[in-house]
Amino acid sequence: MKKTVRYSAAIALAAAASLTLSSCGFGGGSTDGGDAEGKTTLDLLVPSYSDNTQGLWEDVVDGFEAENPDITVKLEVQSWDNLESVIATKVQGGEAPDIYNGGPFAGFAADDLLYPVEDVVSADTLSDFQDSFLANAEVDGTAYALPLIASARALFVNNALLEQAGVAQPPTTWDELLDAATKISALGNGIAGYGMPLGSEEAQAEAAVWLWGGGGTFGDADAITVDDPSNLPGAEQIKKMIDAGATQADPGSTNRSPLMDIFIQGKIGMQVGLPPTVGQIADNNPDLDYSIVPIPTQDGSAFTLGVMDQLMAFKNDGDKQDAITKFFDYYYSADVYVPWVQTEGFLPVTKSGADALSGEEALAPFLEVLPDAQFYPSTNPQWQATDGAFKALFGQIQTKPAQDVLTEIQAQVDAS
Structure with a gap:
């Protein structure tokens, strides 16, 4: 591939792709959060980022259940076009998922539907997030969502x-x-x-x-x-x-x-x-002679704008809190999280993830700006x-x- 990169500072934006996958559907746990075998059941609702999304989450679920045989995770994948209507319907019907991958969350937090993240993740995992990304998940000083992915432009x-x-x-x-x-x-x-x-x-x-x-x-x-x-x-x-x-x-x-x-x-x-554009060029026109440079501004000064999607946990059954914590800690471990985010073509929001991908030339211009990213006012209702x-x-x-x-x-x- 003919490619040069000139990037001393860039603008980070996030926007996720909308590709539709069929839904697995929740099976619906009992009121005490367990099934007939005495297992805790976690319902997980996520959007589709690409044709890889469902398989990637299935791999995560399989690995997690193998390490936690007392917990079952039921996965539902929706298109971005349907996601907001699906989550609204579930919440209104009193059937919110235990874990949800989405965008806006301030309304859920205002209605006291979400766990503060410090209640559902270990201190070690919490400290691994890029500070600016975690701060963007705060409402009145409390984080109610965990950063999931970032994208840079x-x-x-x-x-x-x-x-x-x-x-x-x-x-x-x-x-x-x-x-x-x-x-x-x-x-x-x-x-x-x-x-x-x-x-x-x-x-x-x-x-x-x-x-x-x-x-x-x-x-x-x-x-x-x-x-x-x-x-x-x-x-x-x-x-x-x-x-x-x-x-x-x-x-x-x-x-x-x-x-x-x-x-x-x-x-x-x-x-x-976006970062996935690099892969699209490699697949569809590898001889394209192109460069990646900072986005021009009025006076040439650099600024960094970031967008991220989040994982959040609904306060459905109090006895699921420990299982949710185990799932989050498992998912954000570097050997699980980094391949997931890399395959989807986005950028990691954890410090360990950024370190693991620091040698990727194509991602280097985008990773550079993550710690100082600015964001949409997504915590505004x-x-x-x-x-x-x-x-x-x-x-x-x-x-x-x-x-x-x-x-x-x-x-x-x-x-x-």
């Missing part, structure tokens, strides 16, 4: 297209990015300078790249502030890129995954990508509504004034 650059367009170096600022992308688009033949996915798949992520790259913010645990004036420079730069013809056609309805496929085919000059508002409305920025779009998103969040 950086700018993937087609070196050959930059050279053809007469661009000497990958851009570091917005002005340089606009100039380079415009020149690449001018090459014609269906080539786009910058791949800008503003469609519903992950509009909030592309928005964060630009709004936060200009010094903006989505808010914090106390308040969502999408219409903050600091977000306007980034929003206006998005329109500037589109109006200049520096992007693909109709970015407002373009989703990230299919757009990245076009980059991999060699038809896009630059696009923000309105974050889920904010995420949905971006996905529903932000694509309109290609045809509406930037401030109007930000105001509409804020209004939808405030009404939630």
Whole structure:
């Protein structure tokens, strides 16, 4: 593979892939948490990240049950499209899983449905998490979820297209990015300078790249502030890129995954990508000449934005607490956790996991930023509504004034 990596600092984002696997389904334990053989039963609900997900969790369950013959784990795998409706239905019906892999959790914590993580994990395991990731799972100073995976994003650059367009170096600022992308688009033949996915798949992520790259913010645990004036420079730069013809056609309805496929085919000059993008290139176009560089910002300064998914434990049966602790300690042991996260193509959230993968060249640019990652305000109870508002409305920025779009998103969040 022809690949160079230039990465002194990067932006980390997380976004998980949505591939559907069939559900195994919970079997439903008895009210005392045990089955007919006197075993404790743990119900585990997880989303599918890839075609590997179900098999990886089955391996974890098999290994755990072999070491803990008095505990049975019943696995249910759902697609990301269905996950939130499934968990909502289960919680409302009084059938919450004992362990859940998901995103937003602040609402569950506010309703006193979750164990504080210090009650369901050993001190050694707890101390192994990257501090910034564990802090992002706190509500009012108490962590109610364990970090599961991280993802990092950086700018993937087609070196050959930059050279053809007469661009000497990958851009570091917005002005340089606009100039380079415009020149690449001018090459014609269906080539786009910058791949800008503003469609519903992950509009909030592309928005964060630009709004936060200009010094903006989505808010914090106390308040969502999408219409903050600091977000306007980034929003206006998005329109500037589109109006200049520096992007693909109709970015407002373009989703990230299919757009990245076009980059991999060699038809896009630059696009923000994830660690799994490296493997996708290796599988589908190993001769692609590309670089991984920091995402350009307004003034060229670096910032790091992180997203993670979590594992959390519902307080269903009090006598399951010890079994949950054993499961978490087993799963996060390096010899179990590292192969799991590596196969899924994401980044570890534990210090031991980062150490184990530190020699992986392809992951090195992304691992570097994990300890200092910043995050979406996911502990704000309105974050889920904010995420949905971006996905529903932000694509309109290609045809509406930037401030109007930000105001509409804020209004939808405030009404939630």
